Amino acid sequence: MYEWKKVEEFIKYSIKGITPSYVDKSTIMVLNQKCIRDNTIDFSFARYTDDTKTISKNKIIQVGDILFNSTGQGTAGRCAFVDKIPSDVQLISDSHILLLRCGSYYEAKCLNYALFSFEKEIQSFMDGSTGQGELDKTRLFNIQVRIPSELKEQQKIAKILSTLDAKIELNNRINKELEAMAKTLYDYWFVQFDFPHANNKPYKSSGGKMVYNEELKREIPEGWEVKSLGKYAEIKRGDLITEKDTLEGHIKVVAAGINYSYLHSKFNREKNTITISGSGANAGHINFWREPIFASDCTAIRGKNDIDTIMVLHHLYLLQDYIYSQAKGSAQPHVYPEDIKQLHYAIPSESLMDKYKKLILPTNEKIAINQQQSQHLIQLRDFLLPMLMNGQVSVA
Numbered sequence: 001m002y003e004w005k006k007v008e009e010f011i012k013y014s015i016k017g018i019t020p021s022y023v024d025k026s027t028i029m030v031l032n033q034k035c036i037r038d039n040t041i042d043f044s045f046a047r048y049t050d051d052t053k054t055i056s057k058n059k060i061i062q063v064g065d066i067l068f069n070s071t072g073q074g075t076a077g078r079c080a081f082v083d084k085i086p087s088d089v090q091l092i093s094d095s096h097i098l099l100l101r102c103g104s105y106y107e108a109k110c111l112n113y114a115l116f117s118f119e120k121e122i123q124s125f126m127d128g129s130t131g132q133g134e135l136d137k138t139r140l141f142n143i144q145v146r147i148p149s150e151l152k153e154q155q156k157i158a159k160i161l162s163t164l165d166a167k168i169e170l171n172n173r174i175n176k177e178l179e180a181m182a183k184t185l186y187d188y189w190f191v192q193f194d195f196p197h198a199n200n201k202p203y204k205s206s207g208g209k210m211v212y213n214e215e216l217k218r219e220i221p222e223g224w225e226v227k228s229l230g231k232y233a234e235i236k237r238g239d240l241i242t243e244k245d246t247l248e249g250h251i252k253v254v255a256a257g258i259n260y261s262y263l264h265s266k267f268n269r270e271k272n273t274i275t276i277s278g279s280g281a282n283a284g285h286i287n288f289w290r291e292p293i294f295a296s297d298c299t300a301i302r303g304k305n306d307i308d309t310i311m312v313l314h315h316l317y318l319l320q321d322y323i324y325s326q327a328k329g330s331a332q333p334h335v336y337p338e339d340i341k342q343l344h345y346a347i348p349s350e351s352l353m354d355k356y357k358k359l360i361l362p363t364n365e366k367i368a369i370n371q372q373q374s375q376h377l378i379q380l381r382d383f384l385l386p387m388l389m390n391g392q393v394s395v396a
Helices: 106-116 137-141 151-191 306-318 320-325 337-341 350-390
Strands: 002-006 011-016 028-031 046-050 067-068 077-083 090-093 098-104 146-149 210-213 218-221 225-228 234-236 251-254 262-264 273-278 286-289 293-295 300-302 344-347
Touching: 067 106, 098 106, 098 273, 106 146, 106 151, 106 306, 106 350, 137 273, 151 306, 151 350, 251 286, 251 344, 273 293, 273 306, 286 306, 300 306, 300 337, 306 320, 306 350
Parallel strands: 028 090, 251 293
Antiparallel strands: 002 146, 011 098, 028 046, 067 077, 067 098, 210 218, 225 344, 234 300, 251 262, 273 286, 273 300
16 A cells, blocks of 8 residues: 655654764764765765764664765755665764654665655755755645555565666676776786786886886886877867757766766767866766776777777876866866876887787776666666656565
8 A cells, every 4th residue: 555645754853963073084984075975875975973962863874864065065855765874883964964763674774765766856955045055944844745554565666676686786886896996906007017027027126127208207117119199099189968858768977076067969088088077076086987988078088099098098097186286276176188188108018018908908898888787777776766666666
């Protein structure tokens, strides 16, 4: 049996987090706005506090709670269900997150999915005249949702949606590990210069000859060439397009943000393209796309082939802080293609590049496959979600 209820009828308890003082490490982990995205909690953005005086017992997050971003343009309205808590820590949130607690675990999980199904609408429930804005809690609590009243049906819905989410999370975790392995190999071979050399011994550690390079202000292996990136890779600004000018499609438009901005019907850059955000608060942010994209307010970078592009990507990652510092303009910071073209880059021998290619390209392709599968699973979950919540389809 399904029934309509206001959100406030499900909520037994609600409270905002604290404004803590932070420390490098503690047994108290603090979640913030960045931690909540796509109905999941990313603990990598969490911080720590030892400020126990301001933490009351009712502010400690429990498994089964729902967390809601309550402030911020573009972030307010995001929600996530607390399915697990890292071991050996108490979990709390800062004052930008609203904690909601229901009467039971599965009821809370279904309510969370129901709220997530119209996240965009909730994001319009903003008040306040500042750019930050705040979620209107009264409007949130007056939303009517329809979920099954019987525990057995709640469990069925939670199980099928959680199974999809678990597979998406697994793909993301595998990709993080693959990317970490690729970074480690790049650092070992092309930063520490201990790539396999004669008799597979590490080059620099076993006495390989190093020569000082004036452009890079450091020693590099003998025989390596140094060029400006503008002479080694294609570096061009994207084609500016606004959301109202896009056509319905599934191509991501990459502009000035950390992630893509909206979708379009066509692409202007092929897969395996590097982008650097062009303007605003995130000017200089580096991203890598293993699918065709429409490059807009950003600089797009491609080497002459995929392995050259991946090499340039890892080199740019090492320079991320420097690229951020190149943002020009007080009102609206910008990073331009010319800023990137002037960076210097050490080019290894072709034989070493071939060895690296054989190891890295299969890894890159595996990551791309996992990303594509996750996108399909997200589309399936988002298609099923409102119908399961409304009783239009049922789980056998």
